[in-house]
Amino acid sequence: MPREGQMTQPTTTPEGLLSRRVLLAAAATLGLSACAGEPISPGQTTPSGSAAPSPADTQPAETSTPSAETPAETDTPSPTPTRASDPSWDADSRYVLVNKRNPLEPANYEPDDLRVLDLRGVYETPQMMRAEAAEACEDLFAAAAAEGLALAVSTAYRGFEHQRSLYETRYAERGQQATDESTARPGYSEHQTGLAVDLASIENPECQLGQCFGETPEGMWVAEHAHEFGFIIRYPDGAEAQEITGYFYEPWHLRYLGVETATEVVQAGVTLEEYWEQPPAPDYEHDYATDPHLHS
Numbered sequence: 110m111p112r113e114g115q116m117t118q119p120t121t122t123p124e125g126l127l128s129r130r131v132l133l134a135a136a137a138t139l140g141l142s143a144c145a146g147e148p149i150s151p152g153q154t155t156p157s158g159s160a161a162p163s164p165a166d167t168q169p170a171e172t173s174t175p176s177a178e179t180p181a182e183t184d185t186p187s188p189t190p191t192r193a194s195d196p197s198w199d200a201d202s203r204y205v206l207v208n209k210r211n212p213l214e215p216a217n218y219e220p221d222d223l224r225v226l227d228l229r230g231v232y233e234t235p236q237m238m239r240a241e242a243a244e245a246c247e248d249l250f251a252a253a254a255a256e257g258l259a260l261a262v263s264t265a266y267r268g269f270e271h272q273r274s275l276y277e278t279r280y281a282e283r284g285q286q287a288t289d290e291s292t293a294r295p296g297y298s299e300h301q302t303g304l305a306v307d308l309a310s311i312e313n314p315e316c317q318l319g320q321c322f323g324e325t326p327e328g329m330w331v332a333e334h335a336h337e338f339g340f341i342i343r344y345p346d347g348a349e350a351q352e353i354t355g356y357f358y359e360p361w362h363l364r365y366l367g368v369e370t371a372t373e374v375v376q377a378g379v380t381l382e383e384y385w386e387q388p389p390a391p392d393y394e395h396d397y398a399t400d401p402h403l404h405s
Contacts (some may be wrong), residue, residue, distance in 0.1 A: 171292040190371055193369040196385040200302065203241070203367055207299050208382065208390035209289075209355045212402045216296030217269040220303040229261045231309050231317060236265040239303035242339075242365035249331075249338040257310040258327045263318060264362065267300040276397075285397055291357065293394070296402055299343065304365040306340075323360030335363055336371040345380060353380045 116393050138301060196206040200218040207213060223237040228250050230236050238246060246262075267275070273295035279288045299305035309317040310327040323330040323346075343364040344356040351357055364381070366374070374384045384390060395401065 118145045136290055136383065145265065171400065192384065193373050194366070194385075196387055201363065203304060204370070205302055205304075206381070206385060206387060207297065207302060208299060209293075209393045210388065210390035212296045213292075213301060215227060216402055218296075218301060219268055220266075223303055226262055226265060226306075229259075229311070231261050231263045233299060236262045236306075237303070238265045238306060238365075242304050242306075244366060245339045246363075249335065249340065252334065252338070253327065253330055256330060258330055260327050260331075261309045261311050263307040264300065265306040266303045267298060269295045269301060271300045272296075280397065289393060289397075294397060294400070297393075299362075299364055305343065306363050306365075308361050308363065318361060320358055323358070328360050331363070332360065335367065336375040339364060339365050339368045339371050341371045341374050350380050352391050353382050355389075355391045 138180070164309040184270075194204045198211065198214065198216075199205060200213050205213070219346050220239050221319070222240045223239050224243050225235045225237050225242050227247055228236070246265075250260050272293065276288060276292050279292050293299070295301070296317055300307075307318065308322070308327070308331060310322060310325040313322070313325045313327070316322040316328070321379065325333060340363040342360055343352050343362050344350070344359040346358040346360075366381075370384075374381060377384060393400065397403070
């Protein structure tokens with residue numbers, strides 16, 4: 110045993126060696142070598158003089174996820190309004206435009222599908238219309254009768270020679286200006302198309318071919334319901350309308366166009382020329398005696 114006062118050398122036991130090895134291994138795992146000194150805290154200066162990176166510096170840079178670009182708003186053009194029909198210069202078309210500036214071609218045109226109307230007439234002479242228009246007119250009369258209204262046909266189809274006789278008789282009596290204001294020249298008449306009809310009130314015969322027809326129960330019903338059967342009042346009331354159509358107000362004169370077109374014209378409250386965006390036709394281009402369409 111060592112004597113009292115004698116220094117005793119520490120004895121290294123196997124357990125002590127093992128503990129030291131464990132510590133060294135742990136230090137190596139933590140990256141702490143003997144020459145590294147104390148671990149460097151973030152922000153401290155390294156021996157080379159540079160600052161140690163902070164945890165934020167060592168994180169991968171954030172990348173932004175590209176988002177889909179929102180397309181720039183553009184003004185969507187409004188669709189061009191369409192109408193049920195356009196004017197035609199084909200005499201066989203239900204949309205043929207006939208007025209003082211648009212005569213029929215040929216001037217002596219005659220429809221090939223005329224038939225007699227199965228309706229009461231003012232005159233004994235049978236009245237005819239083109240087949241489609243005739244059926245629509247008969248339906249109109251039936252609907253009016255169901256309301257207790259009695260209509261009659263004054264005149265419907267008039268051929269070229271009939272119209273010429275009528276015009277020249279009035280021309281001889283009244284002169285050209287007065288005749289042109291109320292009577293179409295041959296070749297310029299809607300009656301010649303087979304698509305027009307003049308109506309009368311049986312209960313009010315004094316209003317036949319008179320503007321007072323529009324004030325009769327029959328005339329008021331026709332004004333309200335004719336479009337439901339494909340007809341319009343071709344020459345509406347008003348000075349402006351007269352300047353466009355070339356004729357005074359004729360509440361008795363109906364023109365067949367088909368339900369869709371007739372309804373649009375009535376809802377728009379315009380003349381047929383305006384609906385089809387055609388120029389006004391207030392008068393003829395030539396005197397009757399020199400009209401090249403009639404005397405070529």
